[in-house]
Amino acid sequence: MKKANLPIETAHEPEEEAHQPSSKIMPPVQINEEERSDINDSEKSEFQSSSINGILSQLPPGLSQRERLQWLQKKRTVGLWVQCDDCDRWRYLPDVLDSHELPNKWYCSMNPDTSVNRCSAPESPIELRSAEDLIHSAYAAGSLVAARARGWPWWPAMVDDCPDTEQYYWLDGFSDIPTHYNVVFFDSSEVTRAWLPPSQLKPYSQTKDLIKSALKTKSYRKRLEVAISQANDAENLSLEARLKKYSFITRYKGIIASPKKINVKLLKKFQNQFKRKFNIDLPEEFSDSDSEMSPTQKHKNMIVLGNKKKKNGGNSKTQ
Incomplete structure (x- = not known):
């Protein structure tokens, strides 16, 4: 492994059983109140949903792949639904990005919206079309995480849309629980990204000391210091500003080609x-x-996107 390269050198994309979601499933892209479908269960896992036909069909014609991703990025909004651990009513929290920002137990009294901060307040209707429209996701595009690629320490990163799939998660077969998330690493070197399983991701706010412990290694101390500084800066930005400044499509200066047909x-x-x-x-x-x-034109339960693992090294380098 070359020390000069970012952790992506040892990271690998999902094996063939990881599939792109069906055409009815998309990352949580909300346009208005009716279309918001990010929900959080009693364990604070998000239900994220949106119609690929309803969102991508609004794309202006003739856009390059980079422009498509930039357009999609602007549709990202903060907000999720959470269930009260006392009355079991669902409440929408417009200022929460992912479930890790919430305590293990959440009650209506914690809601900053005084109109619904009590269990006696009626529950707002939730627009859900079918079980196929739901996924259980712990992170959203823009979530800050500590990511660990094989052979590397925990490293600051951000969950981000993959330029190949136009989504930030992978579903395995018929499961509605993501098996991998696409993350882009903070770093002073050339931007890189990787697909990593949830077991190799932790909320950044809860792992700062863990990340700093790796500063003892001289070979990448300076790079990690820069990465930590960037992550701390991103933490203080709004979701829109965070994605605009630190997403892969912003930091990658090469050509972002359209997915192969x-x-x-x-x-x-x-x-x-x-x-x-x-x-x-x-x-x-x-x-x-x-x-x-095109991969975005047909149902995708059986279509594998991304690079397969190389036989000689067991790893694949992403874009």
Whole structure:
């Protein structure tokens, strides 16, 4: 492992059982009060939902991939639903980004909105279309985390949209719990990112001392000092300003290409792999005339995006 490179050198993307969510699932992009569908359960895990057709269909035509991501980034808003541990009513907290900002036990009396800070206040209706529209997610785009790639210490990072999938999480098969999150690392060197499982992520606000303990290692002490400084700066910014300043698409100066199109032959391959693994026949959702299709145009339960692990090193370098 080259010490000059960021932790991404040893990080790897999900293996083939990690799939991009179905076309009905998107990161929590809220446009108005009715479309807000980030919910938090009694253990403070977010339910995040939005229709890919409802959001991406609003994209102006002719945008480059970088412009698409910039457009999507501006749709990000803070806010989630949380359930009272006493009355079980759901309350919307417009100023909370992810579940880790809340205590283990949350009650209506903690709500800063005085109109609903008591259990007797009626519950606001929650617009949910179906179970397929929900995912359990501990983090959102813009969440600050400590991330640990194999062979590296805990490092300041931010959950961010992947330029290939236009989402920040991976779903495995039919599960509604993300198996990996895409994070971009804070650093003085060239920006890099990685897909990491939840076990390798911790809320940044709770792990500052843990990160600082790695400053004893001289080989990357200066870089880590810069990374900590950047993360602390991001912590004091609004979500919009944070993403605008520290997201991958802002810091990466190279060309961000559109995801490769997937032809019918490749799609058939993944369908067969899915059938062998789960003994389930996936429906045919394309015609023989579809010689090529974009990953954002078809249902994606069986489509694998991202780089496969290299056989010689077991790792893949991301964009």
